[in-house]
Each structure stands twice: as structure tokens, then as C-alpha cells.
Amino acid sequence: MRALSQAVLDERAVLPSLHLPDYPRSALAPGVLHLGLGAFHRAHQAVVFDALLQSGDPRWGVLGVAMRSTELADALARQDGLYTLQIASAEGRRWQGVGSIIGTCVAAREPDRVTAAIAAPATRWVTLTVTEKAYGPALAAQLVAGLAARHAAGLGGLTIASCDNLSGNGGKLRQLCLDTAAALDTVLAHWIETACAFPNSMVDRIVPAATAQHRADAARMTGVDDACALGTEAFWEWVIERHFVDAADGAALAAMGVQVVEDVRPFEDAKLRMLNGSHTAIALMGAVMGLPTVADCVANADIRWFIHHLMADTVMPQLRRPGLPAYRDALLTRFANPDLHHKVHQIASDSSLKIPLRWLPTLQTRLAAGADVEPLAFAAAVWMRYLLAEDGQGRPYAISDPAGERLQALAQQHRGDVPGTVAALTLPAIWGDKLPADPRWTSRVGFWLDRIQALGVGAALAQFKAGCAPNPNTEH
Ligand code: CS2
Secondary structure (H helix, E strand, O other), rough: OOOOOHHHHOOOOOOOOOOOOOOOHHOOOEEEEOOOOOOHHHHHHHHHHHHHHHHOOHHHHHHEEEOOOHHHHHHHHHHOOOOEEEEEOOOEEEEEEOOOOEEEEEEEOOOHHHHHHHOOOOOEEEOOOOOOOHHHHHHHHHHHHHHHHHEEEEEOOEEEEOOOOOOOOOHHHHHHHHHHHHOOOOHHHHHHHOOOOOOOOEEEEOOOOOHHHHHHHHHHOOEEOOOOOEEEEEEEEEEEOOOOEEEEHHHHHHHHOOEEOOOOHHHHHHHHHHHHHHHHHHHHHHHHOOOOOOHHHHHHHHHHHHHHHHHHHHHHHHHOOOHHHHHHHHHHHHHOOOOOOEEEEHHHHHHHHHHHHHHHHHHHHHHHHHOOOOOHHHHHHHHHHOOEEEOOOEEEOOOOOHHHHHHHHHHHHHOOOOOHHHHHHHOHHHHHHHHHHOHHHHHHHHHHHHHHHHHHHHHHHHHHHOOOOOOOOOOO
16 A cells, blocks of 8 residues: 555545645745644644645645654655544544645754744744643743744744643743743843734644554545544634734634634633543543543543533633533533544643643632532542552553652552542642642542542542532533
């Protein structure tokens, strides 16, 4: 079987079921530099840029930059940046060839190439999906080096759009760049501040890590071998603040289905706390209960009930996004998508960085108002149990988290001692300053950790459910 490439595309040597890009890719110069080349970007922004290119606007070709790992960047380069995306929903599966990535490189291997690309005249945008843990000095240094070269060349500023699951992602990135630049050169810092735009944005599409199954399915469906095939759901959202170097970009993106708004906050809060907050709770429960995927978890009636309860009664009262009940119900349907096979351990990774963004704002607001936080106390207890690194059947698993070693050591050290575990793991870096000293929180986490130790997560969850009086305002 031939490998996917531009030549294969030009000969139309693929099966007709595949929707293909047919714009002149070889004539494009990248207008977008994407940092964090991975599955999410390829199933989300790259698809929007593909649609823009398809509409006849040649300014949206992407140079895809992997931060460290070379495998995907090199595999994509071997097939001229092309890949097939499987889109699975209740209506069935369809396949789309995506052509917007016209070059790839690896930041750790070719930092100068990244700097040169940021400073290239054709570059207009930088987009980022580098994950929560990357917002530090190394990222800022890379961006500022490129921006300094751009400034020195007398070129205009860039729109730099963080697409990571952080609240106020654009503002955080802007501050990081300004602080780094100010330490080097105040003129440069002023230029970044005035000539570049850092819009906040919310991105959403569930994109599990690509597997060999995607490759096998792609081969069957297209007749060519695609080492970079991946799968996603039909749903996608990109909500971005109206704040661009070129104001006309707002209309161009909007024409492709991107929502361009004055204030991203209501969308970002709803997405982080409902989708991502539920994801983290599901992933930790699934890991300890030995349920491999999100769909396996929400097929369990008690977990499904718990997630509905968490969203409806604890998270939604603080949110402003319109249409929340429908958003909640759509999320449960998305989680149940049987084609995604979204692994709980993928989502459970980096939980120490995700919990402060996904659970903490709800907790802080509710505790300040004297409202109950019981589902999150239960979820926090599951996280503490998860840190023992073995499921309810005693099967070990790996924990992937920058603080993982330290957290696991603490969990082991206090194993069997509930108050000791709660005290040791309610770290201010994760749970904020107030929760460690708030007995309304620590006592409830301890209560549920005790139940989990005595009964296991599944039976403790059944007890949680039995103890909840039905809320007359929400149908479960
Ligand atoms: C997930 C997200 O891995 C995770 O932590 O919660 O990647 C989630 O699938 C996306 O944000 C959906 O848009």
C-alpha cells in the first residue's frame, strides 16, 4: 500500500469516500506558526485553517512545531504534512484529509528555525497548544527570541493565540512574554505590548491520542497508508476574543464557524469547569475503578449520575454561559461517544496542574458563599486514592504528573491514615491558601476517603448517591 503524500493526493489515488484538500499547497508560505504540534491541534485549529485555505485565502498555511518529541513532526514531514481525520458521531463516521500543515519542525532540535519562522514576513499568527505545564520561562524565551528578531527586521506584530485550557490564557501568555522581554530590552517589551495581540480563547474538541486502530481504519477507508491518522468527534468550538493585529481576521474566522466575541470568560469558565472539571473527576474514578475509557465510565449509572449532579447542582450555579442545561446534556452525550476510546489515564495526567483550573474556582466561590461542595470533596478523595498508583483490584498504573513522585510518596507515607493523608495532600499549590485550613473541606474529603478505603470507589459512590436527596429542580 502506498504511503500518503502530496503525489498520491495529486493523482487522486485515494478512495472517493475521503474529503480532500484541493488548494495549491506547494505554493503556500506559512502564515501561522503553531507551537505544540499534537493530536489536538491537528483535529481542531488545523481544520479551521484548512477550511480557510479551501475558501481561497492562502494566508493560513501552518508550520507545525512539536516542542520536544520528534516522532510526529518527522512522520508528518514524510507525508508532506498530510493526514486523515476520522470524525465519529451518532450519525456515523466520515473521513477528512487535512492539508493546512505545510511544514513541521521540532523546537528542541531546531530552535533557530522557530525563531526565524516567527520573524518571517509571511507569518501573521502564532497559535499554541503546549499544555498547562509549559507556561514558563522556556516558552517565553522561545517566543521572545522570535519576536526580537521580528522587531529588529522592522516587521509588524503578530496575533499570538494561546489555545490551552487555562483561564485567561491569552493574558497569561502576554504577561509571561512581557516580563521576559522587559528583562532584556524595554523597547522590545513596549513593541510586544503595543504591536502584538494576545486574544484569550476557548477551544473545544475531544481528541484522544492517535492509535494503531486509526491507522488501520484509515488504510481501509482510503486505500493509502497514513502513519498520522487520528480520530475525533463531530463537535467543535473555538471562541476567541475580538483582539487581532489585523481586525479583518475576525470576520475570516467567523465565516468558518469560529465565534468571535468581546468576552470569552463565560465560555471559558463553562468549558473548564463543566467539560474539563468533569473529565478530571471521571478520569480519576475510572483509573481507580479499572475502567479504561471515558465512555466505559459514563456507561456506569452511578458515575453518570454523579457527573450530572456535579455539573447541575455544584458547577452550573456559578456560570454565565447561555443554555447551560443543554450544554450539560450535550457533554454527557459527548462523553458517551463509543468511537472515541478516550483513555482515562491520558486525562488523569498532570492532574495536580488541572485541578486548580478545573475545580478550585467552583470550590472557592461556593465555600465563600457557604454553599455545599460535596461532589468535589468526593472527587478530591478519589484523587488522593488515585495517588496510591494501583486500582481497586491491586493492578498498578503509572502516574504522569510533574509533581507525581512527590505526591505519590506523600500518599504512600500516610497510607491508611485518613487525616494524615488529607493534611499532607491538601497542598496550597493545588488547593489554594484557604482550603487546607477549612474544616468544612478537609472533614468532608476525609469522610469520603475513609468510605473509599473501606468500600472501594464504586460502593462509596453508591453510598454518596443514596445519601443525596433528589433536587426537585433537576431531573437526573
Ligand atoms: C482533557 C482535554 O486531557 C484532558 O485533560 O480534559 O484534553 C479535553 O478533552 C479537551 O479540552 C476537550 O476540548
